[in-house]
Amino acid sequence: MLASQPFEALRSKKPMSDSVIQTHQNAGEVLALDGVSLTVNGKTLLHDISVHSEAQGTTLIMGANGAGKSLLMKCLHGLLTPTSGSIKLLNRPSHETRHQQAMVFQKPVLLRRTVMGNLTFAAPKTTPPEVLHEMLERVNLSGKDQQPARVLSGGEQQRLALARALLTRPKILFLDEPTASLDPASVLIIERLIQEATADGVKSIFISHDIGQAKRLADDVIFLHQGRVTEHTSAATFFTQPLTSQAQAYLAGDVVL
Amino acid sequence: MLFDAFSQAVALIMSGDPELFEILWLSIQVSTSALAISVILALPIGTVLAISEFPGKRLCVTVLNSLMGLPPVVVGLLVYLMLSRSGPLGVLGLLYTPTAMVIAQVVLITPIIAALAYQVMDDLHREYRELFQSLGIDSIRAIPTYLWDARYSLVTSILAGFGRAISEVGAVIIVGGNIDHLTRVMTTAIALETSKGELAIALALGIILLMLALLVNAGVTTVRSIALKKAYV
Numbered sequence: 193m194l195a196s197q198p199f200e201a202l203r204s205k206k207p208m209s210d211s212v213i214q215t216h217q218n219a220g221e222v223l224a225l226d227g228v229s230l231t232v233n234g235k236t237l238l239h240d241i242s243v244h245s246e247a248q249g250t251t252l253i254m255g256a257n258g259a260g261k262s263l264l265m266k267c268l269h270g271l272l273t274p275t276s277g278s279i280k281l282l283n284r285p286s287h288e289t290r291h292q293q294a295m296v297f298q299k300p301v302l303l304r305r306t307v308m309g310n311l312t313f314a315a316p317k318t319t320p321p322e323v324l325h326e327m328l329e330r331v332n333l334s335g336k337d338q339q340p341a342r343v344l345s346g347g348e349q350q351r352l353a354l355a356r357a358l359l360t361r362p363k364i365l366f367l368d369e370p371t372a373s374l375d376p377a378s379v380l381i382i383e384r385l386i387q388e389a390t391a392d393g394v395k396s397i398f399i400s401h402d403i404g405q406a407k408r409l410a411d412d413v414i415f416l417h418q419g420r421v422t423e424h425t426s427a428a429t430f431f432t433q434p435l436t437s438q439a440q441a442y443l444a445g446d447v448v449l
Numbered sequence: 450m451l452f453d454a455f456s457q458a459v460a461l462i463m464s465g466d467p468e469l470f471e472i473l474w475l476s477i478q479v480s481t482s483a484l485a486i487s488v489i490l491a492l493p494i495g496t497v498l499a500i501s502e503f504p505g506k507r508l509c510v511t512v513l514n515s516l517m518g519l520p521p522v523v524v525g526l527l528v529y530l531m532l533s534r535s536g537p538l539g540v541l542g543l544l545y546t547p548t549a550m551v552i553a554q555v556v557l558i559t560p561i562i563a564a565l566a567y568q569v570m571d572d573l574h575r576e577y578r579e580l581f582q583s584l585g586i587d588s589i590r591a592i593p594t595y596l597w598d599a600r601y602s603l604v605t606s607i608l609a610g611f612g613r614a615i616s617e618v619g620a621v622i623i624v625g626g627n628i629d630h631l632t633r634v635m636t637t638a639i640a641l642e643t644s645k646g647e648l649a650i651a652l653a654l655g656i657i658l659l660m661l662a663l664l665v666n667a668g669v670t671t672v673r674s675i676a677l678k679k680a681y682v
Contacts, residue, residue, distance in 0.1 A: 301577060
């Protein structure tokens with residue numbers, strides 16, 4: 193049934209005004225980066241990134257391969273420590289909001305145990321079993337709770353990873369190309385879950401190369417080029433009037449070097 | 450001649466020769482005791498080495514890997530020097546006892562199990578590290594998960610250690626002395642009986658030892674196939 197739902201169902205997003213994307217620090221900020229740089233082995237991979245946003249919904253990070261998208265996301269989530277600069281999420285230093293964050297990786301990392309074992313590992317101890325089963329139903333994995341997680345298909349594994357992340361009840365959800373190489377049905381389920389989560393007030397920060405998906409999900413877009421943020425605008429503006437030549441080339445499908 | 454010896458060996462095994470089974474029982478007791486102690490020592494060493502970062506870690510791993518190839522006679526000699534009357538542990542009077550043999554086997558197999566466990570845990574840590582960071586699980590809390598998720602691979606490492614212990618002769622003959630009814634185990638008995646020309650007994654013990662090795666290998670294969678089926682390795 194889920195697979196038969198048209199993608200059009202996901203396209204009913206209201207365009208976000210540029211006014212909600214701030215360039216200066218603000219009291220209600222969800223995301224605040226100031227002068228974030230990352231240098232590894234003498235090479236600077238992220239250059240002086242400053243982004244401020246009080247926008248809820250989904251922020252999309254776009255850019256060519258090697259632009260620094262995943263590095264930026266890892267810095268935001270605290271998996272990497274920036275060489276300089278500060279990161280605040282939900283108006284607090286990033287590390288203080290760690291328990292309010294969750295991340296779904298491009299390649300799902302599943303524990304060597306059953307589907308249910310993976311969920312119970314991450315879910316709060318007090319989570320009732322019916323909530324776990326309901327979550328499995330939402331990701332279309334009902335009846336597979338006792339299967340070894342790592343024998344599931346790629347799409348099923350990623351849906352399980354997303355279910356596990358959502359069970360931690362995050363306020364900020366990081367998604368690093370979660371639908372890369374997945375079948376349309378899995379893409380649809382994952383997009384629907386992300387939209388449901390954002391409707392519930394979860395801030396999603398999403399990396400994707402899929403422009404169609406970006407249009408379906410994004411409220412605002414951060415465009416990275418060679419470790420620098422060259423553009424941060426509402427999705428409506430980004431997709432209709434990209435400012436930089438790199439973003440224009442990227443959206444046109446040209447090779448961006 | 451070989452066929453005669455083989456026939457006698459089978460007859461000896463079938464007759465349930467008490468001396469033969471005494472030697473077998475002592476061998477199993479010594480090696481399983483050594484294995485139990487080694488597992489207790491080796492798994493934490495391998496795990497801590499895999500999940501922690503400290504200066505000199507690479508050197509520690511190199512030393513550990515090198516210790517896998519410890520020559521048994523050198524281990525026997527070192528344990529002998531420690532336990533001999535003039536040695537630092539001489540007052541304990543452990544030389545030429547099964548305990549001395551257990552100690553020698555522990556020294557021999559602990560690095561093997563620890564190095565294999567390190568490799569398993571290191572691979573797992575590389576895979577799980579970011580997930581655990583993401584979920585806010587620190588290294589200490591992650592240890593039980595690592596041990597549980599690596600259980601199949603660790604069992605293989607442990608069985609490899611047992612195989613090494615039960616088949617070892619050089620160290621146990623030095624510290625055990627191959628004393629009849631006290632420290633005679635399968636490998637030392639085979640060496641003795643062969644030197645005496647008692648090939649039937651030597652061969653009978655050899656057959657049992659081979660069967661044990663086969664059992665261990667069958668165990669490793671079974672564990673591995675179960676794990677592969679579930680994609681747990």
